Amino acid sequence: MTDDRVEFEDFLDEEVAPGLTRGELIKRGAGAGAAIWGVSTLFGAGAAFAGTQARALTPTFYQWIYGLYPDIPSKINKDYAKKVKLDAKIAPVQGFGIDRFVAEAKKKKSTWDVYVGMTPFVEMGSLIDSGTIEPWDPYISKSVVNDLIPSIRAEATYQGKIWSFPFLLDIIIQAWNGELVEKAGLDPDRAPKTWDALIANAKKVVSSGAAPYGAVFDAHGWRSLAPIAHTFNTNVYRPDGLFDFTHPAVVQALEVMKQLMEVAPKNILEEGKVDGGVNTTPDEEAFAGRQAAYYIKYQNAPTRFAGTWPDPSVLHIAGLPKKPGGAGGTVFWNTGAALFKYGQNKKQAADYMSFLTHDVRIWQHALGKDVRGASGQLSPYKSDWAKWKKSPPDWMADWAFTVQNELRTSKAIRTHSFGLTQFVLGKPAWEAYLKGDEKNPKRALAKAQAIVLAEVKKQRKK
């Protein structure tokens, strides 16, 4: 025996346990390890067995929904749980990621029953293609379906079936800081009706010194190029469902954006600071910081930022400007719920979503008069709006009706697995025109189209 081993065995014998040798120590350790493994296996089997029992209704929410609507976890879910066992969770998603959902579906299982946070043109196409979700049709009540605003129902429908249970509606609108507009010598209560009028007003804001910038917009295509194009024509989509970048209405939209660039911050085309560049964008900084008068974005943005102003009541909201004779539309999207194909409690899930979406506390929070904390999304139901128009609630902000009226002429971006990505891919090409690197807007947009189609072809090659 070596000296080291002798010393070690002396240590074991004297300090640990009399008679304990190195060999005995190893045997005991191996035995303990095997025992731990055996017990944990049994626990695992137990858990698996428990998993086969009926579980509580398990919706999972995109984090931002809980953040904007704290009543959901604190009050609404608790009320629902009084009649049905509910186990609501936060979804493990970041950005617009759906990986976890797809990975579970491949194993023909799902930890959750319903995902609240799906936007049709963003994730729905991919979730359908991958077989992760199934339509709501067998489970959603006819009364709920018939009560949906038609354009929202159309957005949620794909190949004749309803794949999204509509919930929170966003619409691209124009907003303005009435204080800055008034300081520029303009009427703060008067919305610019045309793009020419808005641009002229924005220039006046800058030239009068009322604010450094006249107007800001979110440079991502689905928040600017597409909605501005919809004000000229809402039929700007190809037969395959992709955005038609070469449509004359899109060319007109790009030219409007070029004019807006003249009164916008120099960094307006920069990516945002969070969520892979999608949020905390330069337009948000400028409008929140009261450095820009006019704002083109979904209504939730200006209401959030105005909440930080000394006097939020100077915020005004209206539909997007129109071209005389144009469609006068805009883009909207509804963040709704997807039903997991391998989830459980499907009928219950439909009942829960109906309960959630009809709860007036949601809409009081979203459309309240005090923009501080008003999350801004709109109800998808005809009956809600009919009731509110007939007898406007005390708590409701005036702009809610203005924005809701825009739905009459608005359309959603078509559902496609490249629904959002097409705008990311094409952006560098049309921005070349905005930056002055490309003189011809049609050429810039044709290039954008070519890039998108090439990428779709590359993906489908297999």
Next chain:
Amino acid sequence: MASRAVTARSPSGTAALWRSTTRFARTWPYLLPALFFFVGWQLFPIVRTAWISFTSFSFLLDDSPESASWVWFDNYVDAVQDPLVREGLLKAAIFTAIFLPGMIFLPMVIAVLVDRVANQRLAATYRVILLVPAMIPGPLIFLLWGWMYSNGIGPINYVLVDVLGVYDLANQPTWLGSGNLTFLSLAMMEWWWGLGFHTMFYLAGLSTIPKELYESARVDGASEWRIFWKITFARLRPILLVLVVLRFGTAYALIDEYILTGGFDRSKPTYTWTVYMWDTAFQVGDQNRGYAAAVGWLGTLGMLVVVLWLFYAFRNRD
């Protein structure tokens, strides 16, 4: 202390084999945990992504890489011909060329200066101050510098535009939006962040250099510059090799900062091969992970070639 008599034996072949076998059998259980993590979290992912790179695996369409088609080197051929891959590799190389010298030489100069501080308390204070940025988590660093560089609300442009009047709103620098400035802005952020950590590396190396060498050199009339190159720099070569290899790896494979500052805009200088790989694997279309893996391996193999060259360039010439 009780002791056992050491029994001396004359080793025969069989006895020696038996002893080494039993020694191995008594030793390997202690290696198991480390082996488990090495194989599971290092070796397996490397082998697995290499395997996936030879398939047409698309995450949304295929159940698993095993169910996808085996395409041999098709993904690699496509990647080599893909302009986004070539541009991405070049963009990463440009950033590395800007970043690396500053990351290597700035801490070295600081370390030499701190090493010369005679007052130990003051030297310790400098060390602590230098290490503060290293304590800040990455996401906070990115948020902090994102704010610093912001046109609208950032303090840098506030000073340049509103205080000093060097620029106005129209021509103020767009630190993270301009092709020329973006890499420099990111490099400055990284230099600041890593300054303390790398300075400590050099200080450790400087402490091993005998002071007598400097005294002898000064007695012989050598200038400070010559002393720095012939003694300090020469003796720091092993540390330099470690830092250059490590920092080359992180610079060329950078991704977090690019995504946070440039998003997935393919025209931006921050859309490098790593961002393209991530974009392809987790975002675009059907998430073609076989192709993304090939892009990753292409970049990795290129990096390996450079690292081998670095080892050769920094070899011991004694």
